[in-house]
Amino acid sequence: MQFTSSSIGRKILMAITGQAMVLFAVVHLLGNSSIFGWLNGGINAYAEHLHSLPLPIIIGFRLALLAMVSVHIWFGIQLTIENRGGRPQQYAVKSTQKATFASENMIWTGSLLGLFLAYHLAHFTFQVISPDTAALKHLVPLHNEMVPNVLGMVVGGFKNFFVSLIYTGAMVALFLHLSHGIQSFFQTMGWSTDKSQPILVKLGTLVALGFFLGYVAIPLTIFAGILKG
Amino acid sequence: MSDHKTMTLTLIVWRQKNANDPGKFETYTAKNITEHHSFLEMLDCVNEDLIYAGKDPIVFDHDCREGICGMCSQVINGAPHGGQDRTTVCQLHMRKFKDGDTIYIEPWRARAFPIIRDLIVDRSALDKIIQAGGYTSCHTGGVADGNAILIPKPVADEAMDAAECVGCGACVAGCPNGAAMLFTGAKVSQLALLPQGKAEAAERVKSMTNAMIECGFGNCTNHYECMAACPKGINVKFIARMNREFLKAQFA
Known part of the structure; x- marks a missing residue:
């Protein structure tokens, strides 16, 4: 049997692609946090720095991310369908002792994140959701250069209640997804033992909470009027 | 009374x-x-x-x-x-x-x-997983000396912990996916831990996990319900060990 059709092989692919996206989420969060001003020039300087990287690196990075997302979605759906078939007839009484809301709803939190990803890319990457604040069309001066006004676009977006709500809701889904996903990675790779596994469950949830707080800090501070454009 | x-x-x-x-x-x-x-x-x-x-x-x-x-x-x-x-x-x-x-x-x-019938189910799928590799195929010969093969006590203990599995199938019954990973993990681990089982470890983990799929069991998604259901307290660390054995087997 091929690695990609075996039970553990697909589990490992889910774990590695998932964890790669978690690492991306770390970098993305650190980059986003430049909006709070620790970087000279703020998020506009950060965005300009990213876009001035050599084109092959940008394209390669994007293609790699697309591959991770695709593999994760493909096997996620395939495995969920297979696993639902593992018990054709459900129990009349359901009693769970270790499984959590997060672990039982990975397909749904994952689907929400997939939809959010499409919206997020349309909003800030392709900039078609609110063209009147699109950064590519509004250049501002930075270090004697004209650069896209990412700060204006982000602030403009999150001043809208529904946009902030969508982002906050999506981050709840991210929290749930990662609270199961992070610890699951270590178990799937075979890196957990009876002593470390319960600790990894707690640490994974804590890290997921960190992602949630870090990411929602941006729309919340903007919507509350603390962070201004 | x-x-x-x-x-x-x-x-x-x-x-x-x-x-x-x-x-x-x-x-x-x-x-x-x-x-x-x-x-x-x-x-x-x-x-x-x-x-x-x-x-x-x-x-x-x-x-x-x-x-x-x-x-x-x-x-x-x-x-x-x-x-x-x-x-x-x-x-x-x-x-x-x-x-x-x-x-x-x-x-x-x-x-x-x-x-x-009623509450009786056919658990022979677990036997099929064992038949796929839950054994060693070395010639045993006569009775060997007790300490001819030295096995450190902690290793022997851990193998014994895995071998506590009686194959009742509660892990499958408890798993939301109807997966047999705890059972298979225990059987793969008890042999992989010991020198007699190491020789065929790579082939064993591949064929036993294949048999798992062929028998119609679901896949593991780390709910850990199996561990809660197990009357022998088999730990999910044996699933982690099997995952490790499976990864190792890809390079064997």
């Missing part, structure tokens, strides 16, 4: 004539049950009443009745073996229930475990 208080319980039991019968729940009343009855003895009492009334008794699996073999495969109120930590149904006692309780009794439910 100084205490003569008895309990009356309502049982909602899955009745199914054979694998093709759709099956349904039937309600029974268990009378004159004392707290000293084991769960199976309580069912024996109900069955006695059913037989005297000219009805078919509830068919269930059981063997040792001393908490060892795990034959007593029943999901009680949604928990395989009744949900008492490290306890099989036969060692679950009625003192855990109260007078007037309603108890749901269902068979192990999994695609890989077709129902034979």
